Amino acid sequence: MRVLVAPDKFAGTLTAVEAAEAIAAGWRRHAPDDELDLAPMADGGPGFVDVLHAALGGELLVVTVEAVHxxxxxxxxLRVGDTAYLESAQSCGLHLLESAGGGAELASTSGVGELLLAAVDGGATKVVIGLGGSGTNDGGGGLLAELGATTDGVIDAGPGCMDMVTTVDLAPARERVAGIELVMASDVDNPLTGLFGATKTYGPQKGIGEDRIAAVDAMxxxxxxxxDRRISLEKGAGAAGGLGFALLCLGAxxxxxxxLVTTSVRLAERARAADLVITGEGAFDFSSRSGKxxxxxxxxxxxxxxxxxxxxxxxxxGSREMRALGIESAYSLVDLVGEERAFGDPAGSLAALAERVARTWSR
Structure with a gap:
């Protein structure tokens, strides 16, 4: 039997690569003769670069950049030919916001701008930026400032410092990436501001209190x-706390x-060659329909x-929602081994769950 193993990360415990390997290890304990094809996945958030490197190869370049504070x-x-792949969460991820002990109102995306410049200066003619898992809410102001945008106020220190901004000149930033094909990898279609904007929708999970939502959105x-007010209304402008807006302003x-990831890893071709497809993530709920x-x-x-x-x-x-998502059956790690063991030994627990699932699904 041929099995395609294509999980996302299990946030906070396992990367997508580690999750795929754990599932494979458990499956082989019950069905050692099955042929397993591992295809770790990502949606643009944490793990984006690792997953693409596993699928595409290429050269990895490690640089040091500014984090949120x-x-x-x-x-x-990740450099593959003339294309560079970046992961915004590496410099402005929610985990960095938490470790820095500061708030999203003073968090900047300057580090993403540094990453973009490093890719361009390295000779890339196409740059793909994974958006997701951000801890920032600055409308991409830090990125624009890093690329040379000028203003009469402050745009590189978080939304809490934008109250004096009246003009922003994007020409220097646009000139810096002239001739570069920019792609933002994101499933978020929120605008930058308003009822469905970045602050109202994602601000609370970044620590912006309900009493501050309106003020931050106004900034x-x-x-x-x-x-550019018109661009701020476009779908995706609110992605990654407004990083989408900054990139759209640059022509992305x-x-x-x-x-993008399924195409890069040739998932459709590999699925046709399989008898069963396995996926997974930390919490499988109905929000999984939203580009997960x-x-x-x-x-x-x-x-x-x-x-x-x-x-x-x-x-x-439930089973009805599960099938609406295209999943035949879903199996819970916590239900099998309990929450303590699931977090204490995530790889071993996931392997145990995969072994049990193999008893049902392997021939």
Missing amino acids: GEQVPATI LERFAVAT RREPGIE VPYGVASVAEQALRPCVALAGQVLV
Whole structure:
């Protein structure tokens, strides 16, 4: 039997590569003769570069850039031919916001600008930037400032410092990336501001209190008016706390992150060669439909007329919702081994779950 193993990361415990290896190890314990094809996945958030490197090869370049509050962190650029792949979360991820002990209102995307410049200076003619898992909400002001945009206020120290901004000149930043094809890998279609904007939708998970939502959104609105109000209304402008807005201002086009990765790893071709497709993530719930890996993998499996099952830390949907997502069955790590063991030994626990699932699905 041929099995395609295509999980996302299990946030906080396993990378996508580690999750795929754990599932394979457990499956082989029950069905050692099955042929396993490992295809770790990502949607543009954490793990984006690692997954593409595993699939595409290429050269990894480690650079040191600014994190959300000015501290220095390592980040990786993947170079495949003339194309460079970046992961914004490496310099402005939510985990960095938490470790820095500061808030999103003073968090900057300057480090993403540094990464972009390093890729361009390294000779890339196409740069793909994975958006997702960000801890910033600055409308990409830090990135624009790093590329040379000028202003009469401050745009590189988080939205909390944007209250005096009235003009932003994008010409120097646009000139810096002239001739470079920019692609933002994101499934988020929120605008920058408003009821469905970056602050209202994602601000609370970044620590912006309910009493501050309106004020922070107003600051981003001021920034948008000073920069390009029309672009701020476009789909995807609110991605990664407004990094999408900054990239759209520079002429980037948006591609769904999961589609970009599935194409890069030739998932459709590999699914057609399999008898069963396995996916997974930390928490499998109905939000997985919004551009998440399990829904993307299940869609590919459905087109290939192959069954798809999911292994997850927790399964938070019923059978009807599960099938609406294209998943035949979903299995919970916590239900099998308990929460303590699931977090204490995530790889071993996931392997145990995969071994149990193999008893049902392997021939």
